[in-house]
Amino acid sequence: MTSGAIRFPDRLALIADTAIDLLAERGLRGLTHRAVDEAARLPPGSTSNHARTRAALLEATVRRLAVRDVQTFRLEAVQVTSGGPDVMPEALALIIHRYLTDSRHLLIARYELALEATRRRELREIYDAAGQEFREILVALTARMGSREPERHALSLFAWAEGVMFSCAAGAHHARTPTREELRKSVGELLRGMLPAGGA
Structure with missing residues (x-):
């Protein structure tokens, strides 16, 4: 199931969104049913009613995170589709910069969830399936830009973006966020190296 097929009732969306915030603030050890109830200002037991086990809570959180990721990416993907290949560097730079700031x-x-998924097979399957729509969007965009190997080029773009975001959010370069212009130049350089002449 891709994230686009997921529908979150309001209460479950609140629970999953709160779980995302707790993961970012406290890590996996700080994510409990009681902590979600308290942070979301819900009556005790509310989270358990929607996600009976810790595994169920983690699964709901992964699915919700995928929905939010795809929603963010799709907004800029639409601009690329309507505006042409020359828009892609600016769009990807905006997405990365938005993640590193807001x-x-x-x-x-x-x-946090990616590391946990390496230890839980059931979570790994959900994590991978939830990200499928994101991968499909990126493959389609690279193909539209003229890539002769869109799967491979999409992977390279994705890996570069993930590397930049990790380094600047949690890694050695966390103290400084690249500007949108710096990111745009880097994306453009990558695309020029991948695509046929005139493709970026």
Whole structure:
């Protein structure tokens, strides 16, 4: 199931959004049913009613995070589709910059969940499936820009973006956020190296 097919009732969305915030603030050890109830100002037991086990809570959080990621990315993807290939460097730069500023907590929560997914097979499957729509969007965009190997080029772009975001959100370069212009130049350089002449 891709994230686009997921529908979150209001209460479950609140629970999952609160869980994302707690993961970013306290890490996995700080994510409990009681902590979600308290942070969301819900009656005791509310989180348990929607996610009976810790595994169920983690699964709901992964799915909700994927929804929020795809919503963020799709807004700029639409601009690329309507505006042409020359818009892609600016769009990707905007997405990365937005994550490193307004949405840094989403990145931290995702890193926590990604590591947990390496230890839980059931969570790994959900984590991978939830990100499928994001990968499909990126492959489609690179193909539209003229890539002869869109799967491989999409992976390279994704890996570069993930590396920059991790380094600047939680790694050695966390003290400084690249500007949108710096990111735009880097994306443009990557695309020029991947695509046929005139493709970026």
